[in-house]
Amino acid sequence: MELWFTELQEKGLRLGFKVKDVLFKGRSQYQEVCVYDTVTYGRALMIDDVVMTTEKDEFVYHEMLVHVPMMAHPRPERVLVIGGGDGGAIREVVKHPSVRFAHLVEIDQMVIEASRKYLPQISLALADPRVKITVGDGIEYLKTTSDRYDVIIVDSTDPVGAATGLFAEDFYRSVRNALRPGGIHVSQTESPWFYQELIGQIAGVFRKIFPVYSLYLATVPTYPGNMWSFSMGSLEHSGDIVAPDRYAALGCKYYTPELHAASMVLPKFVQDMIKEDPPRGVPGEAVERPHK
Amino acid sequence: MELWFTELQEKGLRLGFKVKDVLFKGRSQYQEVCVYDTVTYGRALMIDDVVMTTEKDEFVYHEMLVHVPMMAHPRPERVLVIGGGDGGAIREVVKHPSVRFAHLVEIDQMVIEASRKYLPQISLALADPRVKITVGDGIEYLKTTSDRYDVIIVDSTDPVGAATGLFAEDFYRSVRNALRPGGIHVSQTESPWFYQELIGQIAGVFRKIFPVYSLYLATVPTYPGNMWSFSMGSLEHSGDIVAPDRYAALGCKYYTPELHAASMVLPKFVQDMIKEDPPRGVPGEAVERPHK
Numbered sequence: 223m224e225l226w227f228t229e230l231q232e233k234g235l236r237l238g239f240k241v242k243d244v245l246f247k248g249r250s251q252y253q254e255v256c257v258y259d260t261v262t263y264g265r266a267l268m269i270d271d272v273v274m275t276t277e278k279d280e281f282v283y284h285e286m287l288v289h290v291p292m293m294a295h296p297r298p299e300r301v302l303v304i305g306g307g308d309g310g311a312i313r314e315v316v317k318h319p320s321v322r323f324a325h326l327v328e329i330d331q332m333v334i335e336a337s338r339k340y341l342p343q344i345s346l347a348l349a350d351p352r353v354k355i356t357v358g359d360g361i362e363y364l365k366t367t368s369d370r371y372d373v374i375i376v377d378s379t380d381p382v383g384a385a386t387g388l389f390a391e392d393f394y395r396s397v398r399n400a401l402r403p404g405g406i407h408v409s410q411t412e413s414p415w416f417y418q419e420l421i422g423q424i425a426g427v428f429r430k431i432f433p434v435y436s437l438y439l440a441t442v443p444t445y446p447g448n449m450w451s452f453s454m455g456s457l458e459h460s461g462d463i464v465a466p467d468r469y470a471a472l473g474c475k476y477y478t479p480e481l482h483a484a485s486m487v488l489p490k491f492v493q494d495m496i497k498e499d500p501p502r503g504v505p506g507e508a509v510e511r512p513h514k
Numbered sequence: 515m516e517l518w519f520t521e522l523q524e525k526g527l528r529l530g531f532k533v534k535d536v537l538f539k540g541r542s543q544y545q546e547v548c549v550y551d552t553v554t555y556g557r558a559l560m561i562d563d564v565v566m567t568t569e570k571d572e573f574v575y576h577e578m579l580v581h582v583p584m585m586a587h588p589r590p591e592r593v594l595v596i597g598g599g600d601g602g603a604i605r606e607v608v609k610h611p612s613v614r615f616a617h618l619v620e621i622d623q624m625v626i627e628a629s630r631k632y633l634p635q636i637s638l639a640l641a642d643p644r645v646k647i648t649v650g651d652g653i654e655y656l657k658t659t660s661d662r663y664d665v666i667i668v669d670s671t672d673p674v675g676a677a678t679g680l681f682a683e684d685f686y687r688s689v690r691n692a693l694r695p696g697g698i699h700v701s702q703t704e705s706p707w708f709y710q711e712l713i714g715q716i717a718g719v720f721r722k723i724f725p726v727y728s729l730y731l732a733t734v735p736t737y738p739g740n741m742w743s744f745s746m747g748s749l750e751h752s753g754d755i756v757a758p759d760r761y762a763a764l765g766c767k768y769y770t771p772e773l774h775a776a777s778m779v780l781p782k783f784v785q786d787m788i789k790e791d792p793p794r795g796v797p798g799e800a801v802e803r804p805h806k
Contacts, residue, residue, distance in 0.1 A: 239526065263527075
């Protein structure tokens with residue numbers, strides 16, 4: 223008997239995974255949480271019928287989410303991860319020897335517990351002594367805390383339900399307030415194929431809030447559109463890599479110092495999405511300029 | 515009533531497209547050819563239940579397949595496309611003003627006819643006076659022809675059935691023989707997620723046959739794994755862009771001169787796939803070297 227999990231990725235588009243085994247199925251006060259063992263991508267964490275991470279491809283997302291801001295910071299010591307209850311981002315964070323304190327603020331205890339039990343290769347660093355776990359609302363936490371961080375990483379679900387507030391201007395302002403001098407923030411910001419408007423809006427907000435803004439990309443095969451975007455805001459540093467010698471210790475499968483720079487070289491249609499002045503005319507056509 | 519087309523991309527993985535309309539369905543002596551109008555990606559050409567190209571994302575594949583070798587050549591005049599009966603590659607080729615002769619050798623007349631009728635935005639340049647169309651077997655053609663080309667582009671289906679020979683060493687040798695001095699060849703070579711062995715083998719073959727070998731990547735959302743690889747062999751030129759000033763005339767939506775270089779910056783796991791000496795140890799671990 224064949225068992226398939228099918229994600230409706232977009233209107234009219236679905237990705238189906240053949241399932242060997244259902245390992246966990248639960249409903250928390252926020253969402254439905256499942257772990258399936260799939261034929262193609264190994265064990266996979268699903269929230270509300272959307273793939274969050276899989277054993278086979280999680281390294282792409284987690285390495286790119288974490289190492290780009292971490293390697294752009296001269297010495298990240300205190301790091302905050304909002305969301306990311308699977309532990310994948312924290313695992314990459316604590317690979318940096320400068321880190322003294324890594325704080326995970328995840329709203330849903332069930333995500334943490336299911337990942338601890340069924341995704342040990344992803345969640346293993348949650349047991350690291352430098353890691354503190356707070357089960358709570360990241361938006362509320364950042365509004366009220368006096369804690370300050372060198373790097374703040376938002377590893378959220380899509381901008382629906384509980385995660386909507388993680389894509390709002392108010393939230394990014396409280397992120398900025400919680401950064402130490404020289405701090406860097408990154409948020410996952412969906413696929414340019416399906417969220418062009420969101421990515422453009424976030425570009426506008428980040429340019430208002432952060433002195434330095436960059437957008438970079440990675441290819442995540444289990445996410446809709448697969449070209450995935452990360453929006454980075456920095457108080458001081460350029461976003462470029464500052465200490466390539468720290469790379470060797472990270473044991474990466476996707477990220478490299480050269481890819482750090484190359485991931486910020488955007489395809490033309492993605493460049494156009496985040497232009498400060500919307501382009502006039504179409505590529506390749508002469509644009510009429512007013513006479514001086 | 516909902517109509518879905520579902521491609522079995524890999525064992526245990528399928529991508530489903532909601533279909534608004536079935537525009538064409540035919541069976542040639544080689545394969546089944548269909549054009550569906552899909553909700554998410556517009557009109558799509560399918561061969562034997564595999565997506566070949568869609569209106570919404572075809573620019574990624576066609577621009578990257580064509581402009582990287584064309585912009586790495588100082589003056590491409592004679593260009594051969596093997597496969598690519600939809601006309602998308604030819605459309606990009608003839609955007610280069612230096613091109614005097616563009617030759618399409620496609621095995622299946624039905625692909626050309628269905629594309630002409632139902633995918634006019636992709637096939638439109640097949641009517642260009644510089645374009646010659648030969649309906650025939652590209653492998654046989656290259657074995658026997660005395661024609662010579664500056665750029666030879668292989669725009670094939672997956673390495674099964676009629677296309678298998680397009681991934682064989684003998685074929686690449688006849689490609690090399692049909693290149694003019696300074697000529698450049700590129701083949702689409704599938705996804706690093708699912709064809710790591712093929713990509714490694716082709717790297718070995720290209721390094722034997724061509725003085726210069728490069729691998730580059732693009733993100734094609736409707737192809738399995740979505741990270742797509744292109745293997746390039748060159749008789750003389752480095753593979754780097756030689757004439758960025760030619761870019762403005764191309765009207766690209768994906769390719770840029772900066773992306774030309776960035777597309778060759780490979781993720782670590784793809785670098786490892788094409789290493790000349792397979793890596794010893796794992797990334798981040800010291801490799802023991804014999805004492806001198």
